[in-house]
Amino acid sequence: MLAVFAFKAYSVDIVKLQLQQYSKNKAAHNSDVIRRALEITEPEYGAFDLQLVEITMSGGRMILSGLTGKLVNTLILPGNARWDKQHIAIRIPIRLGLLGYRLLLINKVDLPKFEKINTLQELKELTAGLTNYWETTKILKHGGYKVMETGHFDGLFLMLDKHRFDYLPRSIYEIYAELEERKDTLENVVVEPTIALNIPMLSYVYVSPSEPRIAKRIKSGLQKLLANGELKELLYKHYGDDIIRANLQGRKIFQIENNYYNHDDNEYNNYLLYSK
Incomplete structure (x- = not known):
């Protein structure tokens, strides 16, 4: 029994997510999305410990920290080809475009x-x-x-x-x-x-290359949240008022090309809020 208990204690997934520093709404949304992705995968993966790291870091330092996995091991960033190579990229658009x-x-x-x-x-x-x-x-x-x-x-x-x-x-x-x-x-x-x-751009979760199990778990959780509609519910929970206030329908919308964005690379286009 001691051996079983030791294994369970050791197998807890420790997810270290930087608490977003510029926006309380974005910080709450980021942590809610990751927490639900972990909760919905508990039957397969077991317990987890979500640690919200309250530290101010530049974008460059945050990315380097994510590489080592010591201070933070999970980042939410705009999709980027360089970061795709450096981290484990979970290419599910958590803010739906x-x-x-x-x-x-x-x-x-x-x-x-x-x-x-x-x-x-x-x-x-x-x-x-x-x-x-x-x-x-x-x-x-x-x-x-x-x-x-x-x-x-x-x-x-x-x-x-x-x-x-x-x-x-x-x-x-x-x-x-x-x-x-x-x-x-x-x-x-x-x-x-x-x-x-x-400007076509998607927000992805990036996980330290030293944590492939956590990456696999979060990806599975996000896929479930996307399929059951909860990812969209979380988006409107935190940003619904802003979306209404922005009144996109009443604005002149100018399209700006993003050469770093590959439309064919995103398999979740049907889920995007404003997909064409």
Whole structure:
């Protein structure tokens, strides 16, 4: 009996997920998705210990930490070919493609200027503010857009408030919460009401290469959640109000090509919120 107990104790899957640092909504959604993927697979895999790691890390450091599996072993990131090679990629879009729709934060003095924009070429004449480690930065630069880069996420909002650049694209589920959290320090920043960008991009779970069992378990759990509709329920639980507020149907939607995204590589297109 002691041997059996020791095996069960040893076989507990320890999942170390970084608690998302920029958005409480996103942090809650990330942890709920991973927790449910682990819970729904308990009959096959047994007990688990989900540890939410509260630490601030740059994107690069987080990725390196995920490689070793010591500090964190599970990451949720935009799909990326380089990360696919470095980690175990679970190519199930946990946000069902919602990441691909971006709204714009702008300085309120530019509201009339943005309202008159009707083409991507007109948008290209303006400057986006982005961090130097985002996938969006690489995509826009590759597409010939003007970009002002910084290594400091919070600094972007202050720079926009001072009108150092023209717009800051953020996802539907990030933009409102991020602005609300900074309303006391930003006098001039607003959500632009007429434009949305569609940059095809999916959020995937990446697991340290040292944890293949955890990767297999989470993948199985996500497949179950996708099939029973719970993945979509979790999305609307955390982001439903933002999706309604964004009013995509009432906006001009500009398509921006993402050369890092392979439409044929995603076997779950039928599940995407806005699949064509």
